[in-house]
Amino acid sequence: MNEQLRCLRNLQQVNDKIRECEDEKAALRAALEKRRLESEQHRHRLEELHQKIIDEKKQEDRYNLDLKSNEADISKLLLQLTQAGTNEAYSRIDKRIEEEKAQNSALEDSILKLMDEIEAMEGEQAALKDELQTGQKELADFEAKVARDSIAIDARIHEHQSTVAEIEKSIETEVLGKYHRLFERFGGGVMAELDMGAGICLGCNLPVTKQDMNLILADNDIIFCKSCSRILYIPE
Ligand SMILES: [Zn+2]
Incomplete structure (x- = not known):
């Protein structure tokens, strides 16, 4: 192989190494980006869950208010029942009491269902928070590793570039x-x-x-x- 061709072959080999280094850096950046995105999605899920818990608690409060209001109505109606002048009036009031009681029974079921849901979501929220914390620690470690590795790769690239400059002279x-x-x-x-x-x-x-x-x-x-x-x- 003549000298020029040999130099070109060497040049190509060093350039290939530089390319490998650059690919390695790009892979590290991509991996970091992926982890950051996952962490962001995790945080987003947690925020959504937090909002959902707030909404369900508000709903639970509204149901409790309705329940109290119905109970007050029932007390009034029970009083009216004792003062009912006619059988017809008695039946009408009694029917309304039964309706309010049925409503309250449905409200109580809904409240129990909400409480179960909230409890489950709060459990999930605690687990997600732990995971997020661990994930953030791991992400920080990985970020530090990527920074260290990138510096090492840059040093290798720099070395290869000096070799390239040397070969190119010939x-x-x-x-x-x-x-x-x-x-x-x-x-x-x-x-x-x-x-x-x-x-x-x-x-x-x-x-x-x-x-x-x-x-x-x-x-x-x-x-x-x-x-x-x-x-x-x-x-x-
Ligand atoms: Zn060809």
């Missing part, structure tokens, strides 16, 4: 320019292996001409794939 300006343009176009992966047996470029899996194969074998020049423009090489 590459002809024109070739380097082409490499950079291709790097941008492909988002990396500028170098492609030539499969001598099949006569294809492994970057695009398309055939390489006999003439180009001979030029690559002669190893005097940088040869680009006619199909995908990648720089072809034969692995050593």
Whole structure:
């Protein structure tokens, strides 16, 4: 392999490492974002539950007021019952008492149902609060870890970049320019292996001409794939 091609291969390898570092950082950021979102959703669920408990307690208060008001009515009606002048009046009042009592019985059932619901929700709320607290502690730890890891990865990237600068000094300006343009176009992966047996470029899996194969074998020049423009090489 000629010196220029060797340098380009080295350059590609270091650039691949930089790319891996960047992918690693992106994965860490994505994981952090996911955890933050989960924590936010958790908090939101807790707020919703809190509001629902408040609403149900208000409803319970309203039912209790209705219950008291009905009981006061029943007391009045019972008094009226003792003063009823006719059988007809007695029956009418008695019927109203029965109606109010039935209403109260339904109200009491509703209140009991609400109390059960509130108790269950308060249990859930306590469990959610504990979970949230643990989750927030874990999130803080993870945030610290991501910050630490990112610094370590940045240091590695910085090192690789120094190596890149060093390698690039040995590459002809024109070739380097082409490499950079291709790097941008492909988002990396500028170098492609030539499969001598099949006569294809492994970057695009398309055939390489006999003439180009001979030029690559002669190893005097940088040869680009006619199909995908990648720089072809034969692995050593
Ligand atoms: Zn190709």
